[in-house]
Amino acid sequence: MPEVKKLDRDMEELKQYQRENNIEIHGIPQKKDEDVYKIIVDLSKELKILLTQDDIGIAHRLPSSKTYNHRPIILKLVCRWKKEEILKAKKSVPNLGNQSIGVNDFPNRKIYLNYNLTPYNKLLYKTARDLRPQIKFVWLKDCKMFIRKSENDSAVWIKSEEHLSDIKKSLQ
Secondary structure, three states, X not given: OHHHHHHHHHHHHHHHHHOOOEEEEEOOOOOOOOOHHHHHHHHHHHOXXXXXXXXXXXXXXXXXXXXXXXXXXXXXXOOHHHHHHHHHHHHOOOOOEXXXXXXXXXXXXXXXXXXXXXXXXXXXXXXXXXXXXXXXXXXEEOOEEEEEOOOOOOOEEEOOHHHHHHHHXXXX
């Protein structure tokens, strides 16, 4: 059985690695006949980053089982350093909204840029965030999840549900 868990963990790491150059963009309303590439280039201008269509591997709306007009956009960049540049630039524009990129529908709606986590890692990240306030810091870096119980503790890389369960037990 431990061999199966190791294979599952290895497979999950591979799935996440395939998403290493991706960014999920939330909050931009969908329009009929929209040009997602233009939206991305306009967004990069607002972030003061030079991004051309050559930097973009692919960009499209994510499919959804629900029918609504705010489906997230997935952006796959050619280079990982460009992804990090975009995410870093977003921190300097905390109130990035639709109006700032010329989308007047829902002008006060914020735009969020996130790592593109696998469903398993999204759930793991949510579970870790739910441990607050016992765990003071939970964050993502390069699609890896880290926690710190307090300012004085060292960071711990959370790789699996079992690892997080062990940490939960130590909090009790």
